[in-house]
Amino acid sequence: MSSPTIVTRALTPVGRLFGLGIDVVKATFKPPFQIREYIEQTWFVTKVSALPTALFTIPFGATIALLLSDLTRQFGAQSQTGAGSVLAIVQQAAPIVTALLISGAGGSAVCADLGARTIREEIAAMEVLGISPIQRLVVPRVLAMVTTAIVLNGLATVVGVGGGYFFNVIVQGGTPGAYIASFSSIAQVSDILVSEFKAALFGFSAGIVAAYRGLNPPPGPKGVGDAVNQSVVISFVLVFMINLVLTAVYLELVPPKGF
Numbered sequence: 584m585s586s587p588t589i590v591t592r593a594l595t596p597v598g599r600l601f602g603l604g605i606d607v608v609k610a611t612f613k614p615p616f617q618i619r620e621y622i623e624q625t626w627f628v629t630k631v632s633a634l635p636t637a638l639f640t641i642p643f644g645a646t647i648a649l650l651l652s653d654l655t656r657q658f659g660a661q662s663q664t665g666a667g668s669v670l671a672i673v674q675q676a677a678p679i680v681t682a683l684l685i686s687g688a689g690g691s692a693v694c695a696d697l698g699a700r701t702i703r704e705e706i707a708a709m710e711v712l713g714i715s716p717i718q719r720l721v722v723p724r725v726l727a728m729v730t731t732a733i734v735l736n737g738l739a740t741v742v743g744v745g746g747g748y749f750f751n752v753i754v755q756g757g758t759p760g761a762y763i764a765s766f767s768s769i770a771q772v773s774d775i776l777v778s779e780f781k782a783a784l785f786g787f788s789a790g791i792v793a794a795y796r797g798l799n800p801p802p803g804p805k806g807v808g809d810a811v812n813q814s815v816v817i818s819f820v821l822v823f824m825i826n827l828v829l830t831a832v833y834l835e836l837v838p839p840k841g842f
Contacts, residue, residue, distance in 0.1 A: 599799075603717070604791045607725050610718040617723045624727035628689035629734065636684045636735045637742045640672075643680055644743030645750040647671050652751050668747045670770065673778050674833075677739040678732075679826060682785030685732050686818035690793035693724045694814040697797025698807035706798060716798070725790035732786025733779055740778065777833050784825060789818040 648668040697720065700706050706716045793814045800810035 596795075600791065600795050603721075603795050603798075604787075606717050607722055607791060607794075610715065610722050611726065613718060617719060620720075620723035621726055624693075624724050625730050627692070628685065628727050628731040631688040631692065632684045632731060632735060633738065635688060636681055636739050639684060640677065640680050640739040640743040641746040643676050644668070644672050644746035647676060647743075648747030648751040649754075668751065669744050670774060672743040672747060673740055673770075673774050675826070675830070677743055678736050678778050678781035678785060679822065680743075681732050681736045681739050681782050682789060682822040683819065685728055685735070685786055686789040686793075686822065687815055689728050689731065690789045690818055691811045691815055693728070693790065694793040694797040694811045695807060697721070697724075697794060698800040698810050701798055701800055702803065702807060721794045721798075725787060725794060728790035728793075729783050729786040732782040732789075736779055736782035740775075771837070773833075773837050777829070777837075781826065781829055784829070785822050788821050788825060792818045792821065 651667045651671070697706075700720070706720075709716050709719065796810040796814035796817070797807075800806045
């Protein structure tokens with residue numbers, strides 16, 4: 584039997600990752616649902632991610648507002664600063680910031696927890712007893728990250744828009760009415776919906792990656808630490824790839840307001 588090629592070795596983890604995602608979706612609708620575990624994990628992920636998300640979004644939104652204000656001033660379109668900055672925050676900045684914090688804070692904790700259980704052979708013991716670790720442990724954690732991502736995306740949107748408004752109107756002397764009117768003239772409900780959809784998908788992806796690396800860590804305690812680092816890096820890359828695809832599809836399918 585021939586040894587696996589480099590391509591096979593590279594694609595095997597990808598296939599297993601997608602397989603875990605499908606198993607999680609299937610197990611979500613199978614009783615019993617671990618409601619207590621879900622609530623505890625949701626509270627934990629929210630607790631470790633909420634404040635960093637808010638603090639990280641303030642300078643993010645302010646930077647976007649400052650750059651767009653300077654750019655629109657060069658083209659004589661200062662009245663459109665609010666539209667550009669708010670849409671950039673709602674569609675791009677808020678879900679990405681949420682995903683990065685969810686992956687870094689919540690995902691690393693999930694991966695470390697499952698990795699520690701794996702090397703202590705708790706996962707193997709559950710399987711011997713006929714208990715599905717995916718249904719018992721993975722599903723509540725993944726759904727908790729999805730729920731938290733949706734909630735924190737709303738928080739990041741409000742904080743980011745507020746930060747952009749402050750720096751554009753207060754710091755740079757912009758007009759409050761023009762800032763708000765320009766956004767309301769081109770914004771759509773679909774902008775909010777696609778932002779929340781992105782956040783949910785990012786949270787699901789980060790949860791699946793964290794669970795996969797936690798269930799398949801290298802041997803030993805050091806392996807768990809390596810798995811945590813790998814899960815964060817993989818989640819970051821996956822988030823930006825998914826965001827590129829979703830943004831391209833959204834811009835093609837949803838026409839701008841007024842068209």
